[in-house]
Amino acid sequence: MKNISFGDTPVSRCVYYRLVCGLAANIDPPGSGRIIFLAGSCGALTMPGTLGSVLRQHMQRHGVAVGPIVAHVGSNRWSFLIRPDVPDDDTRVFNDLFRLNVMIVRQGAIPLPSPTAEPGGGSRRWIELPCNTFRPSGRVVVESILACTGINRDPRSMAVHRG
Structure with a gap:
């Protein structure tokens, strides 16, 4: 975003998000300056900022690429932008995340x-x-x-591929 030659505006940010980041960003509602994209090919895991900070450090320490993270300052929540490949039929995972106040944003x-x-x-x-x-x-x-919250899981419960 630092290399945008026509200033930092909501429109220039949307152009950056679309062209460089592959996010179909829009200003919604028009004229508001609020930028969104619709989940689909990209989703999010949203959590309390304290957990987000611990998670980010854990991933970095273990050589796991982190990717984009957005913080909402008012609510102290972090959103990790992800590929939406979390199974939606694993109730154990859903329950574990629910107890940690983590939401999977699929839509x-x-x-x-x-x-x-x-x-x-x-x-x-x-x-x-x-x-x-x-x-x-x-x-x-x-x-x-x-892993970073100490929840022990059966390794067969959710196959992980680091690709």
Whole structure:
């Protein structure tokens, strides 16, 4: 985003998010300055900021590529942008994540940082700025969440591929 020659505006951010990051970003509602993209080929794991910070450090220590992370300053929640490959039929994983206050975002709008102030004083900022289209596997991020919180799982419960 630092190399955008036509200024840092909601429109220029959307162009960056689309062309460089592969995120179909839009200003919604039009004219508001609020930037979103719809989950689909990219999803998110949203969690309390304290867990997000521990998870990020755990992933970095174990050589797991982190990918883009958005913080919502007002609610102290972090969203890890992921490939949406977390199984939706594993109730044990869902229950573990629920107890940790982690949400899997598979559908709907995912807000992104915008250079303009958001209504209500909320603001989003990048913890890990996207610089390309890379997103870590949601399965790998979930396994990292379980590992860094000490939740022991049967290794057969969710096959993890670090690709």
